[in-house]
Amino acid sequence: MPYEPPADLAGMSLIEIAQAVESRKLPPVDQWDPPETIDSHMRIAADGTWFHDGSPIRRPAMVRAFSTLLVRGEGGEHFLITPQCRQTIEVEDAAFIAVDVKLDDGALAFRLNTDDLVVAGPDNPLRAEGSRELPAIYLAVRHGCEARLDRSTWLALASHALETGGEALNVTSNGATFSLLPQ
Incomplete structure (x- = not known):
């Protein structure tokens, strides 16, 4: 079955975005507690590129599949979880990159580099x-994993914050307010 990416974020309503999020079937990694931990020989670079044994993974479908198995442990380490084993994976910065944002009906919706x-x-x-x-x-994002906003997404979010709240650089989404300035 071929992969069909979600529609362009700009063309989707908040209801359509929420339906797309709800319809996504993810593996129940939070229910799996595999007995064995091994090294996956995989790495996610700061720019979001996935590597295996030092070579980039060039098939987006493989990256999307692996990304559904990602969890971040309490110590900040990342794993790919299956029912049989837990595999360590090096993550240089964040497991995902947020590549687009849309403000709709008081909510900020983000598209990730994996099309999530x-x-x-x-x-x-x-x-x-x-x-x-x-x-x-x-x-x-999920299971302790995060997405870092890329430059264009950060600039779009900062522009929105300046338009709505001035120098405070705060944004509100789904009733929660977030500062875009480090403490």
């Missing part, structure tokens, strides 16, 4: 790291 859609809010908060001069904005 995530709506910011209490369950998927935004957080700011870095410095005021060079902030890094992260979005909680």
Whole structure:
């Protein structure tokens, strides 16, 4: 069955985005507790490129499939979880990259580099790291994993924050307010 990416984020309503998020079937990795831990020999670079044994994974479908198995442990380490084993995976910065944002009906919807859609809010908060001069904005995705906003997405979000709240650089999504300035 061929992969059909979601429609262009700009052309989707908040209801359509919510339906796309709900319809996504993800493996129940939170229910799996495999007895064995091994090294996957995989790495996710800061730019979102996935590698195996030092070579980039060039098939987007493989990256999308692996990304559904990602979890982040309490110590910040990342794993690919299957019922049989837990595999370590090196993540240089964030497991995902947020590549687009849309504001609709009081909610901020993000498209990730894996074509996942995530709506910011209490369950998927935004957080700011870095410095005021060079902030890094992260979005909680699932199972402890985060997406870092790419430059164009960050600029679109900052522009929205300036238009609605001025110098405070706050944004609101699904009733939750987030600062775009690191503390």
